[in-house]
Each structure stands twice: as C-alpha cells, then as structure tokens.
Amino acid sequence: MGQGRNNAYGGAAPRLPGAVLVHLRNMNKVLEIDEANAYAVVEPGVRFFDLYEAIRAGGHQLMISVPDLGWGSVIGNTLDHGFGYTPYGDHTASQCGMEVVLGDGDVLRTGMGAMRGNGAWQTYKKGFGPSADGLFMQSNFGIVTKMGMWLLPTPECYMSCYASVPKESDLEALIDTLRPLVLDRTIPNYPIVGNVLGAASQTSPRKDWYNGDGPLPDSVLDDMTKKLNCGHWNMRFALYGREASLNPSASITAPASLSCRAARYRFAY
Ligand SMILES: Cc1cc2nc3c(=O)[nH]c(=O)nc-3n(C[C@H](O)[C@H](O)[C@H](O)COP(=O)(O)OP(=O)(O)OC[C@H]3O[C@@H](n4cnc5c(N)ncnc54)[C@H](O)[C@@H]3O)c2cc1C
CATH class of the missing domain: 3.30.465.10 (Uridine Diphospho-n-acetylenolpyruvylglucosamine Reductase; domain 3)
Structure with a gap:
C-alpha cells in the first residue's frame, strides 16, 4: 500500500487471509x-x-x-x-x-x-x-x-467554468455541445458532470427533501434545482492559458437551455 487511505471505499486491511501487507508510507521522499x-x-x-x-x-x-x-x-x-x-x-x-x-x-x-x-x-x-x-x-x-x-x-491564467441545463432530458444536448470542445482540446482538462441529486446529497440528508419511499419524484428534483440554484445536470471544466486568450464573455453556439458562467483567476506566484 502507498497510504492505504481510500477511506470509506476501502482501507489498508487485506481482503483475504494470508495476504502480506507491504507498508510504504515511510518511503515518503x-x-x-x-x-x-x-x-x-x-x-x-x-x-x-x-x-x-x-x-x-x-x-x-x-x-x-x-x-x-x-x-x-x-x-x-x-x-x-x-x-x-x-x-x-x-x-x-x-x-x-x-x-x-x-x-x-x-x-x-x-x-x-x-x-x-x-x-x-x-x-x-x-x-x-x-x-x-x-x-x-x-x-x-x-x-x-x-x-x-x-x-x-503554471499557466498565467486559469478560468473555472460551469455549465448547467434545467431538465433531465437536456443531458444529451449538454454532452453534444461540449464533446467537440473536448475533442479539439478547446477544453483541455477532464470535465465532470453531476446531477442535482449529487449536489443536494453533499449538503443535506434525503429527509430534508422527501419522506416517501422509492426514488425521488421529479417534482422534488425540480424543487432542488430551484433551492440550490443549479441545473438538473451541472458540469465543471476549466481553461488554462494567457490572460488575453481567456475571455469570460466569449460565447459558444449552444442550445438556449444551456447556461454557462465562468470566473477567471490570475496566478499570483
Ligand atoms: C472521498 C474520496 C474521493 C476520491 N476522489 C477521487 C478522484 O477524484 N479521483 C481518483 O482517481 N480517485 C479518487 N478517490 C480514490 C483515491 O484517490 C485513491 O484511492 C487514493 O489516491 C489511493 O491512494 P492510497 O495511497 O490510499 O492508495 P493505496 O490504497 O495504498 O493503493 C492503491 C492500490 O495500489 C496498490 N499500490 C499502492 N502503492 C503501490 C506500489 N508502490 N507498488 C505497487 N502497488 C501499489 C495497492 O496495493 C492498492 O491496490 C477518492 C477516494 C475518496 C475516499
């Protein structure tokens, strides 16, 4: 094991009896x-x-x-x-x-x-x-x-970008819009797409939203998007480069339902 700290998914203990554990934490240079x-x-x-x-x-x-x-x-x-x-x-x-x-x-x-x-x-x-x-x-x-x-x-500038779509069925449009930008390396990093349920689970338990059994009804998910001020699907990605080339107001051709926002940071060191 390196650190053996994949906490909550697994740990350092071997799964099978008779296994030998090689502890490498102290090789830390x-x-x-x-x-x-x-x-x-x-x-x-x-x-x-x-x-x-x-x-x-x-x-x-x-x-x-x-x-x-x-x-x-x-x-x-x-x-x-x-x-x-x-x-x-x-x-x-x-x-x-x-x-x-x-x-x-x-x-x-x-x-x-x-x-x-x-x-x-x-x-x-x-x-x-x-x-x-x-x-x-x-x-x-x-x-x-x-x-x-x-x-x-370290690039001169880093721009944190966020795109979201309001409905569950918009996922396809989100991916279709952003795929070419990933393939031609306009977006150079590895974007993450998560849904509103994931966003809500990071800050609140299920009972705050719904007390019934089974999957959450669509009306509850819609309520979450309004209260959390996010889309049904939300995507994070980033741009890196020179300040002049990272323009937060630059537009892309996207479906009307796609909402984008970005913040640009200049590295101070
Ligand atoms: C909350 C949370 C969020 C996470 N987010 C991410 C994420 O965003 N991206 C991601 O990729 N992962 C993510 N993970 C997984 C986590 O990053 C990795 O499990 C962790 O980095 C592994 O580090 P470790 O030192 O604990 O690995 P270990 O558990 O020590 O090792 C991992 C595996 O590699 C083997 N191994 C380790 N060192 C050696 C070596 N020197 N030689 C041969 N084999 C070796 C071990 O036997 C083991 O099978 C997340 C985990 C948690 C708990």
Whole structure:
C-alpha cells in the first residue's frame, strides 16, 4: 500500500487471509522536481499534499493534478488508474518512468530507465521493445519504489467554468455541445458532470427533501434545482492559458437551455 487511505471505499486491511501487507508510507521522499522539464520523481508514500508542498517550498512554477483526495499517495492513485481534473488529469498517462521491485527481488526500470543515468527517463516513456509500465497497474506483479510524474507548467491564467441545463432530458444536448470542445482540446482538462441529486446529497440528508419511499419524484428534483440554484445536470471544466486568450464573455453556439458562467483567476506566484 502507498497510504492505504481510500477511506470509506476501502482501507489498508487485506481482503483475504494470508495476504502480506507491504507498508510504504515511510518511503515518503519527493526525490526530484525538474522545473525545466516539468516533472517530479516520487517514492510510494508521497501524498498529493506532500508533492504540492514540495513544489511550493521550492518555488517551482508547476501545478500538480490532484484527485478529490489529497491524502492518497501519488503512486497508489496512479497505479489504480486515478484521475484528477487538470489537463494532466489522466494520471496513468502522466506517469513516466518507474522503478519496480519484482517478486524475485530483481529491480526493473521501465522506459529509458533501463539505461542507468539516462536523463530522458522521466521525459520519454518508450524504451526499446514493449512497454512494461501497464503491467504494474491494477496488478500485483511488482512493487513500484519510484515513479516520475509529469506536471503542468503554471499557466498565467486559469478560468473555472460551469455549465448547467434545467431538465433531465437536456443531458444529451449538454454532452453534444461540449464533446467537440473536448475533442479539439478547446477544453483541455477532464470535465465532470453531476446531477442535482449529487449536489443536494453533499449538503443535506434525503429527509430534508422527501419522506416517501422509492426514488425521488421529479417534482422534488425540480424543487432542488430551484433551492440550490443549479441545473438538473451541472458540469465543471476549466481553461488554462494567457490572460488575453481567456475571455469570460466569449460565447459558444449552444442550445438556449444551456447556461454557462465562468470566473477567471490570475496566478499570483
Ligand atoms: C472521498 C474520496 C474521493 C476520491 N476522489 C477521487 C478522484 O477524484 N479521483 C481518483 O482517481 N480517485 C479518487 N478517490 C480514490 C483515491 O484517490 C485513491 O484511492 C487514493 O489516491 C489511493 O491512494 P492510497 O495511497 O490510499 O492508495 P493505496 O490504497 O495504498 O493503493 C492503491 C492500490 O495500489 C496498490 N499500490 C499502492 N502503492 C503501490 C506500489 N508502490 N507498488 C505497487 N502497488 C501499489 C495497492 O496495493 C492498492 O491496490 C477518492 C477516494 C475518496 C475516499
């Protein structure tokens, strides 16, 4: 385990008797941060919090991609096919170069790491022949003791965007409108779509809305959208770039029911 802190979904305890637990929390060093090439090399106990703090402490102009859970380990999350929400949010795709201890004690370095001291280990994923990295994800073929992670150079500006639609049946229109923007990378990050029920469940119990049995009636869901001032489907995404290129009043061709709002932030560091 990296941190073994997937709290509420699961924990550090093995599911089967006779399992051996390898505790890696104390291997918690951020081994390298390379600002010019925008990557970090971490040990398995390094949490997203630790990596963030190391970047800030070093004054590096780099951003990490973090899942909702900052206390999980970067390596544990990545090996479990984790996702964050920046353009580097596909963590499996953003890892580059692993050191792995195999069952027989052999040490394997993936990609350019096969050649000792190769400076391209964390910048170029391929080596010669097949890529082995995927073998160590959601598997138990080895223990990853080091891993490179690509980081996003801090953009001049970040724009947080929110789009919502009023009716349940509008989901298709929402996706159809935004899909081309994701495919042509106008939206570079990994958007999230949630419904009003999810929004309500974060702040209130079911009994505050409805005391009957079975699924909530549509009239209750409509009431939620009004009281929570949101749509039936709500989508978060973000834009990154230069201040001049991120225009909050820019319009897209969208169905009349799609309501959008955005806020632009300039990085102060
Ligand atoms: C409230 C909440 C919100 C969440 N939101 C998100 C989200 O937005 N995005 C997302 O992707 N995830 C999300 N998760 C899942 C969470 O991010 C991950 O489970 C967590 O990051 C895993 O970190 P960990 O160190 O606890 O992993 P662990 O449980 O320690 O490890 C995960 C798996 O990888 C294996 N493993 C760990 N380290 C190694 C290693 N060095 N070598 C080989 N195998 C290893 C472990 O055996 C285990 O099977 C969420 C979880 C919660 C509870």
